[in-house]
Amino acid sequence: MHEYTSTTRVWGLTCPGFPEEVSRARRWTRDILRGSPLAEDAELIVSELSANAILHTASGHERGSFHLALAVSAQVVALSVTDEGGTGSAPKVGHQDQEAEHGRGLGMVSALAHRVIVHDSHGGYTVTAELFSDGRTGGSRW
Numbered sequence: 776m777h778e779y780t781s782t783t784r785v786w787g788l789t790c791p792g793f794p795e796e797v798s799r800a801r802r803w804t805r806d807i808l809r810g811s812p813l814a815e816d817a818e819l820i821v822s823e824l825s826a827n828a829i830l831h832t833a834s835g836h837e838r839g840s841f842h843l844a845l846a847v848s849a850q851v852v853a854l855s856v857t858d859e860g861g862t863g864s865a866p867k868v869g870h871q872d873q874e875a876e877h878g879r880g881l882g883m884v885s886a887l888a889h890r891v892i893v894h895d896s897h898g899g900y901t902v903t904a905e906l907f908s909d910g911r912t913g914g915s916r917w
Contacts, residue, residue: 796829836859884902
């Protein structure tokens with residue numbers, strides 16, 4: 776392999792913190808992962824993480840934004856959403872009762888993803904969800 780060649784491909788997108796940008800994030804993810812067996816789960820994860828950034832952090836305030844990163848290799852699809860902070864506490868999986876209208880997003884992400892990682896990122900937080908390939912995707916780029 777050439778020293779500058781990588782088998783992992785990475786994309787990034789910064790979106791204004793408007794609610795309609797969640798659908799843009801979904802389309803962007805769907806377009807990149809077209810044909811992948813992981814596309815549908817990835818799209819749902821990006822939708823939840825983007826909506827959480829807008830609803831629960833300064834990303835949803837005037838002039839706020841959030842950043843998406845998508846890394847794809849033969850073994851994993853990693854989806855990251857970085858918010859602008861302002862909450863004082865890290866995102867965490869909440870255990871809500873059945874009547875609650877909010878608070879299930881990260882739980883759903885945790886159920887879909889093989890691994891979820893939350894870490895500090897310049898005053899905000901980055902939530903990364905990893906989907907592992909099962910190796911049955913043939914000769915595709917996934």
